[in-house]
Amino acid sequence: MSQLSVNNLSLALAFALVLVAVYISNREKLGLTKDIFYSISRAIVQLVIVGYILKYIFNVNNVILTAAMSFFIVLNAAYNAHKRNPNGHKSYFNSLLAIFVSTYVTMGVLVASGSIRFIPSQIVPISGMIASNSMVAIGLCYRNLNTLFKNQRQQVLEKLALGASMKQASLPLLHASIKTAMQPTIDSAKTVGLVSLPGMMSGLIFAGVDPVRAIKYQIMVTFMLLSATSLGSIIAGYRTYKDYYNEKLQLRIK
Incomplete structure:
Protein backbone atom coordinates (compact mmCIF):
# COMPACT_ATOMS: atom_id res chain seq x y z
CA MET A 1 0.00 0.00 0.00
CA ASN A 61 12.26 6.93 24.46
CA ASN A 62 12.85 7.76 28.12
CA VAL A 63 10.55 6.36 30.84
CA ILE A 64 10.61 9.54 32.93
CA LEU A 65 9.84 11.80 29.95
CA THR A 66 7.04 9.47 28.88
CA ALA A 67 5.49 9.50 32.37
CA ALA A 68 5.91 13.29 32.61
CA MET A 69 4.15 13.86 29.28
CA SER A 70 1.32 11.54 30.31
CA PHE A 71 0.92 13.34 33.64
CA PHE A 72 0.94 16.71 31.88
CA ILE A 73 -1.99 15.53 29.78
CA VAL A 74 -3.85 14.50 32.95
CA LEU A 75 -3.14 17.85 34.64
CA ASN A 76 -4.39 19.79 31.62
CA ALA A 77 -7.51 17.62 31.28
CA ALA A 78 -8.27 18.12 34.99
CA TYR A 79 -7.87 21.89 34.62
CA ASN A 80 -10.29 22.01 31.70
CA ALA A 81 -12.81 19.80 33.52
CA HIS A 82 -12.46 22.06 36.56
CA LYS A 83 -13.22 25.14 34.44
CA ARG A 84 -16.46 23.56 33.24
CA ASN A 85 -17.79 23.28 36.79
CA PRO A 86 -20.25 26.19 37.32
CA ASN A 87 -20.20 25.82 41.12
CA GLY A 88 -18.48 28.76 42.80
CA HIS A 89 -17.13 26.50 45.56
CA LYS A 90 -15.47 23.99 43.26
CA SER A 91 -12.17 22.25 43.98
CA TYR A 92 -9.51 21.51 41.35
CA PHE A 93 -8.38 18.48 43.37
CA ASN A 94 -11.71 16.72 42.71
CA SER A 95 -11.19 16.96 38.95
CA LEU A 96 -7.54 15.93 39.21
CA LEU A 97 -8.34 12.91 41.38
CA ALA A 98 -11.15 11.76 39.08
CA ILE A 99 -9.10 12.01 35.88
CA PHE A 100 -5.91 10.67 37.49
CA VAL A 101 -7.64 7.54 38.79
CA SER A 102 -9.76 6.93 35.68
CA THR A 103 -6.76 7.36 33.37
CA TYR A 104 -4.13 5.37 35.22
CA VAL A 105 -6.36 2.56 36.47
CA THR A 106 -7.58 1.96 32.92
CA MET A 107 -4.13 2.32 31.38
CA GLY A 108 -2.55 0.20 34.12
CA VAL A 109 -4.81 -2.71 33.22
CA LEU A 110 -3.90 -2.35 29.53
CA VAL A 111 -0.16 -2.33 30.29
CA ALA A 112 -0.44 -5.23 32.75
CA SER A 113 -2.40 -7.32 30.24
CA GLY A 114 0.16 -6.67 27.51
CA SER A 115 -2.32 -4.82 25.28
CA ILE A 116 0.04 -1.84 25.16
CA ARG A 117 3.68 -1.32 26.12
CA PHE A 118 5.15 1.45 28.25
CA ILE A 119 6.72 3.29 25.34
CA PRO A 120 5.96 6.93 24.41
CA SER A 121 4.37 6.13 21.03
CA GLN A 122 1.69 4.12 22.84
CA ILE A 123 1.44 5.63 26.34
CA VAL A 124 1.12 9.28 25.26
CA PRO A 125 -1.70 8.81 22.69
CA ILE A 126 -3.61 6.42 24.97
CA SER A 127 -3.26 8.86 27.89
CA GLY A 128 -4.72 11.63 25.75
CA MET A 129 -7.55 9.43 24.52
CA ILE A 130 -8.59 8.32 28.01
CA ALA A 131 -8.09 11.67 29.76
CA SER A 132 -9.98 13.65 27.09
CA ASN A 133 -13.03 11.38 27.23
CA SER A 134 -12.98 11.39 31.01
CA MET A 135 -12.71 15.20 30.94
CA VAL A 136 -15.81 15.53 28.74
CA ALA A 137 -17.82 13.14 30.93
CA ILE A 138 -16.81 14.94 34.12
CA GLY A 139 -17.70 18.31 32.59
CA LEU A 140 -21.17 17.00 31.72
CA CYS A 141 -21.55 15.65 35.24
CA TYR A 142 -20.60 19.01 36.77
CA ARG A 143 -22.98 21.05 34.62
CA ASN A 144 -25.91 18.70 35.09
CA LEU A 145 -25.35 18.51 38.84
CA ASN A 146 -25.34 22.30 39.09
CA THR A 147 -28.54 22.56 37.05
CA LEU A 148 -30.32 19.94 39.14
CA PHE A 149 -29.31 21.57 42.43
CA LYS A 150 -30.75 24.85 41.15
CA ASN A 151 -33.96 23.36 39.75
CA GLN A 152 -34.61 20.96 42.64
CA ARG A 153 -33.37 23.12 45.48
CA GLN A 154 -36.74 23.02 47.28
CA GLN A 155 -36.95 19.22 47.15
CA VAL A 156 -33.44 18.91 48.57
CA LEU A 157 -34.29 21.36 51.39
CA GLU A 158 -37.44 19.40 52.23
CA LYS A 159 -35.49 16.14 52.46
CA LEU A 160 -32.94 17.78 54.75
CA ALA A 161 -35.75 19.20 56.92
CA LEU A 162 -37.23 15.70 57.27
CA GLY A 163 -33.93 14.37 58.59
CA ALA A 164 -32.24 13.09 55.45
CA SER A 165 -28.48 13.16 55.37
CA MET A 166 -26.57 15.26 52.86
CA LYS A 167 -25.90 12.16 50.75
CA GLN A 168 -29.50 10.92 50.90
CA ALA A 169 -30.86 14.31 49.83
CA SER A 170 -28.39 14.54 46.93
CA LEU A 171 -28.43 10.95 45.68
CA PRO A 172 -31.16 11.28 42.99
CA LEU A 173 -29.40 14.35 41.56
CA LEU A 174 -26.05 12.60 41.70
CA HIS A 175 -27.30 9.47 39.94
CA ALA A 176 -28.97 11.53 37.20
CA SER A 177 -25.78 13.53 36.64
CA ILE A 178 -23.58 10.44 36.39
CA LYS A 179 -26.01 8.86 33.90
CA THR A 180 -25.94 12.05 31.81
CA ALA A 181 -22.13 12.05 31.89
CA MET A 182 -21.86 8.46 30.69
CA GLN A 183 -24.62 8.58 28.09
CA PRO A 184 -22.55 9.95 25.14
CA THR A 185 -19.97 7.17 25.57
CA ILE A 186 -22.70 4.53 25.84
CA ASP A 187 -24.46 5.90 22.74
CA SER A 188 -21.17 5.93 20.87
CA ALA A 189 -20.56 2.28 21.80
CA LYS A 190 -24.02 1.36 20.48
CA THR A 191 -23.34 2.82 17.04
CA VAL A 192 -19.64 2.10 16.59
CA GLY A 193 -19.02 0.33 13.30
CA LEU A 194 -22.55 0.98 12.05
CA VAL A 195 -22.55 4.78 12.05
CA SER A 196 -18.94 5.71 12.71
CA LEU A 197 -15.49 4.21 12.27
CA PRO A 198 -13.65 5.76 15.22
CA GLY A 199 -10.19 7.28 15.21
CA MET A 200 -8.03 4.33 16.22
CA MET A 201 -9.74 1.90 13.88
CA SER A 202 -9.66 4.34 10.97
CA GLY A 203 -6.02 5.19 11.65
CA LEU A 204 -4.98 1.54 11.65
CA ILE A 205 -6.90 0.87 8.43
CA PHE A 206 -5.24 3.92 6.85
CA ALA A 207 -1.88 2.49 7.92
CA GLY A 208 -2.66 -0.76 6.12
CA VAL A 209 -3.55 -2.94 9.10
CA ASP A 210 -6.01 -5.76 8.44
CA PRO A 211 -9.57 -4.51 9.29
CA VAL A 212 -10.27 -7.53 11.52
CA ARG A 213 -7.17 -6.77 13.58
CA ALA A 214 -8.12 -3.08 13.68
CA ILE A 215 -11.54 -4.07 15.05
CA LYS A 216 -9.90 -5.83 18.00
CA TYR A 217 -8.07 -2.63 18.89
CA GLN A 218 -11.29 -0.64 18.59
CA ILE A 219 -13.12 -3.06 20.89
CA MET A 220 -10.32 -2.57 23.40
CA VAL A 221 -10.69 1.21 23.08
CA THR A 222 -14.46 0.98 23.58
CA PHE A 223 -13.99 -0.99 26.80
CA MET A 224 -11.29 1.45 27.86
CA LEU A 225 -13.43 4.56 27.35
CA LEU A 226 -16.47 3.07 29.09
CA SER A 227 -14.28 2.27 32.07
CA ALA A 228 -12.64 5.70 32.14
CA THR A 229 -15.85 7.73 31.81
CA SER A 230 -17.64 5.68 34.46
CA LEU A 231 -14.78 5.90 36.95
CA GLY A 232 -14.20 9.61 36.26
CA SER A 233 -17.83 10.70 36.51
CA ILE A 234 -18.51 8.61 39.63
CA ILE A 235 -15.45 9.91 41.49
CA ALA A 236 -16.05 13.51 40.41
CA GLY A 237 -19.77 13.35 41.20
CA TYR A 238 -19.44 11.78 44.64
CA ARG A 239 -16.77 14.30 45.63
CA THR A 240 -18.36 17.38 44.08
CA TYR A 241 -21.90 17.20 45.45
CA LYS A 242 -20.51 18.01 48.90
CA ASP A 243 -19.34 21.40 47.59
CA TYR A 244 -22.99 22.48 47.39
CA TYR A 245 -23.28 22.38 51.19
CA ASN A 246 -21.60 24.44 53.89
CA GLU A 247 -20.26 23.13 57.20
CA LYS A 248 -23.79 23.42 58.70
CA LEU A 249 -25.22 21.17 55.94
CA GLN A 250 -27.01 24.14 54.38
CA LEU A 251 -27.33 24.48 50.62
CA ARG A 252 -24.96 27.10 49.23
CA ILE A 253 -26.82 27.47 45.95
CA LYS A 254 -29.85 29.80 45.65
Missing part, protein backbone atom coordinates in the same frame (compact mmCIF):
# COMPACT_ATOMS: atom_id res chain seq x y z
CA SER A 2 1.34 3.43 -0.91
CA GLN A 3 2.08 5.74 1.98
CA LEU A 4 -0.35 8.61 2.45
CA SER A 5 1.00 12.13 2.47
CA VAL A 6 -0.42 15.57 3.16
CA ASN A 7 1.15 18.37 1.12
CA ASN A 8 0.60 22.13 1.15
CA LEU A 9 -2.00 21.92 -1.62
CA SER A 10 -4.12 19.42 0.28
CA LEU A 11 -3.93 21.61 3.40
CA ALA A 12 -5.01 24.64 1.36
CA LEU A 13 -7.95 22.74 -0.09
CA ALA A 14 -8.95 21.54 3.37
CA PHE A 15 -8.75 25.12 4.65
CA ALA A 16 -11.21 26.08 1.91
CA LEU A 17 -13.77 24.00 3.82
CA VAL A 18 -13.20 26.24 6.83
CA LEU A 19 -13.96 29.24 4.64
CA VAL A 20 -17.29 27.62 3.81
CA ALA A 21 -18.12 27.62 7.52
CA VAL A 22 -17.02 31.28 7.74
CA TYR A 23 -19.22 32.16 4.77
CA ILE A 24 -22.24 30.49 6.35
CA SER A 25 -21.55 32.26 9.64
CA ASN A 26 -21.42 35.66 7.93
CA ARG A 27 -24.43 35.00 5.72
CA GLU A 28 -26.62 33.84 8.62
CA LYS A 29 -25.15 36.42 11.04
CA LEU A 30 -24.16 33.73 13.54
CA GLY A 31 -21.24 35.74 14.91
CA LEU A 32 -18.86 32.77 14.81
CA THR A 33 -16.25 34.10 12.39
CA LYS A 34 -13.78 35.25 15.06
CA ASP A 35 -14.25 32.04 17.05
CA ILE A 36 -13.64 29.90 13.97
CA PHE A 37 -10.40 31.69 13.03
CA TYR A 38 -9.24 31.77 16.66
CA SER A 39 -9.90 28.05 17.15
CA ILE A 40 -8.15 27.17 13.87
CA SER A 41 -5.11 29.34 14.68
CA ARG A 42 -4.88 27.91 18.18
CA ALA A 43 -5.22 24.34 16.91
CA ILE A 44 -2.41 24.85 14.37
CA VAL A 45 -0.04 26.37 16.92
CA GLN A 46 -0.80 23.71 19.55
CA LEU A 47 -0.47 20.81 17.11
CA VAL A 48 2.84 22.08 15.68
CA ILE A 49 4.32 22.51 19.17
CA VAL A 50 3.02 19.13 20.37
CA GLY A 51 4.23 17.48 17.16
CA TYR A 52 7.84 18.57 17.74
CA ILE A 53 7.66 17.69 21.45
CA LEU A 54 6.32 14.21 20.68
CA LYS A 55 8.96 13.69 17.99
CA TYR A 56 11.66 14.42 20.57
CA ILE A 57 10.06 12.21 23.24
CA PHE A 58 9.60 9.33 20.79
CA ASN A 59 13.23 9.55 19.69
CA VAL A 60 14.58 9.73 23.24
